[in-house]
Amino acid sequence: xxxxxxxxxxxxxxxxxxxxxxxxxxxxxxxxxxxxxxxxxxxxxxxxxxxxxxxxxxxxxxxxxxxxxxxxxxxxxxxxxxxxxxxxxxxxxxxxxxxxxxxxxxxxxxxxxxxxx
Amino acid sequence: xxxxxxxxxxxxxxxxxxxxxxxxxxxxxxxxxxxxxxxxxxxxxxxxxxxxxxxxxxxxxxxxxxxxxxxxxxxxxxxxxxxxxxxxxxxxxxxxxxxxxxxxxxxxxxxxxxxxxxxxxxxxxxxxxxxxxxxxxxxxxxxxxxxxxxxxxxxxxxxxxxxxxxxxxxxxxxxxxxxxxxxxxxxxxxxxxxxxxxxxxxxxxxxxxxxxxxxxxxxxxxxxxxxxxxxxxxxxxxxxxxxxxxxxxxxxxxxxxxxxxxxxxxxxxxxxxxxxxxxxxxxxxxxxxxxxxxxxxxxxxxxxxxxxxxxxxxxxxxxxxxxxxxxxxxxxxxxxxxxxxxxxxxxxxxxxxxxxxxxxxxxxxxxxxxxxxxxxxxxxxxxxxxxxxxxxxxxxxxxxxxxxxxxxxxxxxxxxxxxxxxxxxxxxxxxxxxxxxxxxxxxxxxxxxxxxxxxxxxxxxxxxxxxxxxxxxxxxxxxxxxxxxxxxxxxxxxxxxxxxxxxxxxxxxxxxxxxxxxxxxxxxxxxxxxxxxxxxxxxxxxxxxxxxxxxxxxxxxxxxxxxxxxxxxxxxxxxxxxxxxxxxxxxxxxxxxxxxxxxxxxxxxxxxxxxxxxxxxxxxxxxxxxxxxxxxxxxxxxxxxxxxxxxxxxxxxxxxxxxxxxxxxxxxxxxxxxxxxxxxxxxxxxxxxxxxxxxxxxxxxxxxxxxxxxxxxxxxxxxxxxxxxxxxxxxxxxxxxxxxxxxxxxxxxxxxxxxxxxxxxxxxxxxxxxxxxxxxxxxxxxxxxxxxxxxxxxxxxxxxxxx
Numbered sequence: 001x002x003x004x005x006x007x008x009x010x011x012x013x014x015x016x017x018x019x020x021x022x023x024x025x026x027x028x029x030x031x032x033x034x035x036x037x038x039x040x041x042x043x044x045x046x047x048x049x050x051x052x053x054x055x056x057x058x059x060x061x062x063x064x065x066x067x068x069x070x071x072x073x074x075x076x077x078x079x080x081x082x083x084x085x086x087x088x089x090x091x092x093x094x095x096x097x098x099x100x101x102x103x104x105x106x107x108x109x110x111x112x113x114x115x116x117x
Numbered sequence: 118x119x120x121x122x123x124x125x126x127x128x129x130x131x132x133x134x135x136x137x138x139x140x141x142x143x144x145x146x147x148x149x150x151x152x153x154x155x156x157x158x159x160x161x162x163x164x165x166x167x168x169x170x171x172x173x174x175x176x177x178x179x180x181x182x183x184x185x186x187x188x189x190x191x192x193x194x195x196x197x198x199x200x201x202x203x204x205x206x207x208x209x210x211x212x213x214x215x216x217x218x219x220x221x222x223x224x225x226x227x228x229x230x231x232x233x234x235x236x237x238x239x240x241x242x243x244x245x246x247x248x249x250x251x252x253x254x255x256x257x258x259x260x261x262x263x264x265x266x267x268x269x270x271x272x273x274x275x276x277x278x279x280x281x282x283x284x285x286x287x288x289x290x291x292x293x294x295x296x297x298x299x300x301x302x303x304x305x306x307x308x309x310x311x312x313x314x315x316x317x318x319x320x321x322x323x324x325x326x327x328x329x330x331x332x333x334x335x336x337x338x339x340x341x342x343x344x345x346x347x348x349x350x351x352x353x354x355x356x357x358x359x360x361x362x363x364x365x366x367x368x369x370x371x372x373x374x375x376x377x378x379x380x381x382x383x384x385x386x387x388x389x390x391x392x393x394x395x396x397x398x399x400x401x402x403x404x405x406x407x408x409x410x411x412x413x414x415x416x417x418x419x420x421x422x423x424x425x426x427x428x429x430x431x432x433x434x435x436x437x438x439x440x441x442x443x444x445x446x447x448x449x450x451x452x453x454x455x456x457x458x459x460x461x462x463x464x465x466x467x468x469x470x471x472x473x474x475x476x477x478x479x480x481x482x483x484x485x486x487x488x489x490x491x492x493x494x495x496x497x498x499x500x501x502x503x504x505x506x507x508x509x510x511x512x513x514x515x516x517x518x519x520x521x522x523x524x525x526x527x528x529x530x531x532x533x534x535x536x537x538x539x540x541x542x543x544x545x546x547x548x549x550x551x552x553x554x555x556x557x558x559x560x561x562x563x564x565x566x567x568x569x570x571x572x573x574x575x576x577x578x579x580x581x582x583x584x585x586x587x588x589x590x591x592x593x594x595x596x597x598x599x600x601x602x603x604x605x606x607x608x609x610x611x612x613x614x615x616x617x618x619x620x621x622x623x624x625x626x627x628x629x630x631x632x633x634x635x636x637x638x639x640x641x642x643x644x645x646x647x648x649x650x651x652x653x654x655x656x657x658x659x660x661x662x663x664x665x666x667x668x669x670x671x672x673x674x675x676x677x678x679x680x681x682x683x684x685x686x687x688x689x690x691x692x693x694x695x696x697x698x699x700x701x702x703x704x705x706x707x708x709x710x711x712x713x714x715x716x717x718x719x720x721x722x723x724x725x726x727x728x729x730x731x732x733x734x735x736x737x738x739x740x741x742x743x744x745x746x747x748x749x750x751x752x753x754x755x756x757x758x759x760x761x762x763x764x765x766x767x768x769x770x771x772x773x774x775x776x777x778x779x780x781x782x783x784x785x786x787x788x789x790x791x792x793x794x795x796x797x798x799x800x801x802x803x804x805x806x807x808x809x810x811x812x813x814x815x816x817x818x819x820x821x822x823x824x825x826x827x828x829x830x831x832x833x834x835x836x837x838x839x840x841x842x843x844x845x846x847x848x849x850x851x852x853x854x855x856x857x858x859x860x861x862x863x864x865x866x867x868x869x870x871x872x873x874x875x876x877x878x879x880x881x882x883x884x885x886x887x888x889x890x891x892x893x894x895x896x897x898x899x900x901x902x903x904x905x906x907x908x909x910x911x912x913x914x915x916x917x918x919x920x
Binding site: 026027028031032045046047048050051052054055058066078079080 | 142144145146148149152153156174175176177180181184185187188189191192698699
């Protein structure tokens with residue numbers, strides 16, 4: 001099942017922050033990881049991811065630094081790694097609460113109409 | 118250009134206003150595309166298919182380009198604003214602070230010239246030296262700005278000048294009961310009228326005005342001889358002419374020196390007999406008065422009270438400027454009156470008018486006694502005594518002309534005895550003044566000027582030595598900042614030239630604000646802080662009574678400069694390399710410096726030989742240690758600075774290049790140099806505490822150790838750098854970059870930060886040092902000329918001789 005691009009754009013910020021909460025990553029790694037974990041349902045476009053990363057860095061929620069790629073890794077020699085900041089963690093918590101309340105409200109709404117969620 | 122490069126160029130076109138950011142984002146997107154293509158190849162796709170897939174995964178180009186611009190718009194604006202603000206604020210701020218420091222330096226130099234004046238009075242340089250005078254005038258104008266009109270008038274009313282006379286008149290008329298103010302007004306009016314002889318002879322009005330002012334003063338103080346003497350001065354000046362033709366009197370006399378001096382006098386012509394007679398009458402009246410009070414001491418004390426406590430050397434200059442003008446203004450007319458009177462007496466003696474001649478001479482001697490009795494400044498007393506003895510010489514000339522040789526010889530005998538007393542007092546006075554002023558406040562100067570000043574054996578140089586070092590620090594910081602600002606300006610100019618020649622905006626690497634701060638902290642703040650800790654702790658020895666301090670400072674500064682240059686080069690170079698790698702930009706290929714290194718080694722060797730030769734020469738002979746010590750220190754400082762310079766430009770020697778352990782090489786050098794400096798200082802302390810003979814062998818070894826250490830460190834660093842493999846391999850880059858402009862432009866903010874850090878370092882704590890010096894110097898400056906503060910046992914014999 002493919003989700004609409006509007007829905008993906010609306011959830012990309014908490015998704016990025018949640019990924020970076022685990023460890024530092026570079027952009028391509030994030031794309032691959034999301035595709036793998038969602039079985040391709042949540043397919044990110046790189047054109048959406050990088051502006052989001054730059055905006056989050058500009059807002060101070062993530063930071064970046066250039067590191068050499070691991071020995072034997074294919075592709076480029078240096079990669080730009082992103083890491084979550086304290087402000088980013090706070091924002092992630094806020095977004096998670098907001099998402100739970102939102103999905104709970106939508107679920108209740110759908111249940112009240114008698115349909116199966 | 119590949120398909121990836123084309124696409125990335127299209128995506129980032131809107132970011133071209135910030136070339137470095139555009140380059141960074143391009144690099145990131147290219148990395149992503151290369152990773153995606155490599156993944157496709159790994160999955161079994163063809164290369165074309167893998168690259169096509171990677172491009173398609175980016176999505177719609179226009180949409181992505183717009184999103185990238187919107188996401189980074191704030192960063193672009195912020196960076197541009199910061200760059201603009203740093204250019205607008207940091208460099209001008211550093212410039213302003215530099216100018217402030219240099220002004221302090223000028224004031225310090227003015228104080229130096231004043232202290233080194235040849236006169237026994239430290240204020241003489243204010244009158245004679247144009248630089249000191251202009252600085253003192255400027256400081257005076259600044260300090261008196263907040264004063265009220267009355268206070269300002271009181272401060273300026275003792276200075277000769279049209280506006281000052283008006284101020285003196287207003288003050289005198291506003292305070293009719295204040296005799297000192299009226300006396301000052303009369304002195305100013307009389308001296309300004311008498312100083313313009315041509316005008317005086319054409320138009321008598323100024324003289325009559327001045328005489329009227331004196332008459333009013335006489336009415337207020339009938340017992341004061343000042344006013345008749347001032348009138349006599351005006352009348353003498355307006356009614357006589359003196360020519361330089363000397364007529365031998367026919368005998369020799371002895372006064373202060375053992376060599377005989379011929380008695381001479383000028384040809385004296387009376388042009389207005391009536392006025393001349395009036396002058397003689399006024400002189401006679403003055404001789405009969407009980408006292409002579411110029412009121413200048415009262416005014417001087419009141420003026421000094423009006424000034425704020427000295428907070429800087431400017432304040433000291435202001436005070437000395439005031440003192441320079443106060444007593445000397447009144448002395449000139451009184452001395453002139455006595456010279457006229459004695460010349461008139463001799464003229465009468467030539468015409469065999471014995472009674473008249475002796476009466477006039479008696480009047481002049483009486484006036485001298487009055488002046489000595491009421492003298493309140495040292496300079497007044499010495500001047501009165503000098504005039505007294507000149508009158509004695511003239512009295513002997515009168516007796517000689519009248520043929521009364523026994524009286525002449527008795528007068529000359531007394532003159533010789535007076536001369537001995539005067540000479541001993543003068544010598545003691547000079548010794549006291551010079552000892553106090555030059556030993557307490559010119560220690561660094563004394564060591565730097567070598568043979569110009571001789572150091573008294575009993576001088577203790579510890580007083581206020583810390584403040585003096587503070588001044589030297591200020592000089593060092595000021596000059597360093599100037600060099601930095603000039604360097605930054607040159608960097609900007611070269612960058613501009615390159616930009617104009619290329620006709621485009623070259624890409625500039627920005628090492629990042631964190632890297633700039635780290636570079637400034639490690640390379641500037643850290644060494645300066647450590648040096649400040651060292652300098653102002655007992656370890657620095659700045660409060661010790663060490664004579665040779667100038668050359669020690671030179672070595673310390675050289676070491677500090679070395680540390681700053683090497684650390685700066687190391688940190689800035691590392692940051693640039695890091696950033697260049699991130700952007701995939703080429704590094705500058707430094708040219709090897711083989712022949713230059715050889716020349717450098719030869720220079721080092723010659724300098725070492727010179728050093729050791731001077732030390733040997735010093736030990737073998739009895740020359741003063743200070744001069745050879747200075748030369749040896751200069752040579753050593755030259756070595757250190759040369760080493761640091763080579764470190765900054767040559768990768769073969771620099772510990773900042775890709776040698777395996779740059780920090781270790783630097784620490785080796787720094788430790789050895791510090792050790793040499795420490796030993797050097799120990800030698801100076803030993804010399805001061807008369808342990809020099811025990812430690813004679815040390816100076817032979819110290820420069821040699823230092824030079825060998827530097828040479829060895831350079832050699833080791835070069836060997837290491839040759840054997841070392843580069844950490845980051847150079848890689849061709851897709852976008853051309855101007856490396857020189859990039860490097861220079863990257864260093865500009867760091868240089869600006871460096872200048873600002875130095876400025877703050879120089880501007881804040883060193884003001885304290887200047888204030889300390891000012892406080893130390895102001896007290897003697899206030900009191901030097903006042904009789905009450907002087908050694909009475911020294912000066913009172915002069916008065917006794919005149920009674």
